[in-house]
Amino acid sequence: MTRQRILITGASSGLGAGMAREFARKGRDLALCARRIENLEALRSELLAAHPGITVAVRGLDVDDHTTVPEVFEELRAELGGLDRVIVNAGIGKGARIGTGRADANLATATTNFVSALAQAEAAMGIFRQQQTGHLVLISSMSAVRGLPGKKAAYAASKAGVTALGEGLAIELRGTPIKVTTVQPGYIATDMSGRAGDTKLLAPLDKGVASMVAAIEREGVRASVPEWPWRVLGAVMPLLPRGIMARMS
Template identity: 55%
Template sequence: MTFRRTVLITGASSGLGAEMARQLAALGHDLALCARRTERLEELRAEILGRHDVRVAIAPLDVTDDDAVFAAFRAFRDELGSLDRVVVNAGLGKGAPLGTGRFDANRQTAMTNFVAALAQTEAAMEAFRAQGSGHLVMVSSMSAMRGLPKTLTTYAATKAGVAHLAEGLRTELHGTTLGRSVKVTVLYPGYIASEMNDQVAQGTPLMASTEKGVRAMVAAIEKEVDDACVPALPWAPLSVVMRHAPLPVLKRLI
């Protein structure tokens, strides 16, 4: 049985965020959707409202604007009455090998993927502490399993960082009164087709379609698991290899 919840999704204008919105709406959840591209949010809202009897609130948001993050989350809570679940999804995939003159790209990725995720987590927990309940969902990445080279170095580090941020929060809440009603989930998506990874060969056997990959994400979210590699196959067993393979072996794999 699915209980109707109000779900806030950042980075909801395309890719995984937009598909999560579609699938969560199909389960009967109300939505608070934010992203920089408001015209896409308008289109997504019209699509969802045309198919499902749910509420959909939208707002423009650049997650690197800290004050705007807090303002948007508070406004959504005021409009919809509560924020039962927050999916920290907005992210950036650009990067360059360290020391090659593209600090600007690496810094932008770090600020968007980690510092902005921190702001979103703070804003979510502000609401959850006030309500006494909530569910934080942190979208990390399989790249968080191990430090990765070249263009992925900074990206992988940020995704490891946000996973630890969420896990640290779960540790803090464990055994407390609030911890019984506030849940924390970390998702580690593998290759799922989206705008962010459109440079990856779409024909790779490891690439899941957006719909299939997000279905695995939504299933884990609905179960409120602590963490999940999604889709489970092949990524759950591959996570063990990524964590423990000797460096020469890892380099050949990646």
């Protein structure tokens, strides 16, 4: 099945903008959301110039404004004549060691990455249940595989929540026309995640995005990307002694 009409949140930069470019190359129609509307307008102009046969709709959206999320999704659904796939991508990477006086950073990360992802999933699933078809994609992280120490603790916990949400929905909806995929990227060179990882494991943005889009198109329940080395590391990380994990702080 070709998912022609795709909504992507957090599409103004990084992985979201990269996925928009990749799907545009495939001739898909796009609904793009983010807080920075000026970036979305520039991306829309770029995509239409390169691919004049597609439709690109944009809306400013702060996913932490949970009452606005379903309103914007419905507006974009109406503009595109339906939604076949929603990619819940918006997220932040703030963080501090818990108990060091920066609760604001950790609470913001937990809210945007998990609670707001849940709000987006609610809006998308409402549409898909009404349509009786659709593909929900949750962008999690390889940090969800195991709790991480230090300033990464809240981020890893928030992404573990996203992965658990995707797993629960995939179990519930198995055998139905509504598919759910959780994508767990490793270190990919973006403004946010590129700073967080070992440079030896850092994938270029184009390679990382291509692997993400390929995984999304396969519509499996869960994917670690790029597949090498993250599929192997995903199996190994839960087995590592805590002393080794402590070095990741």
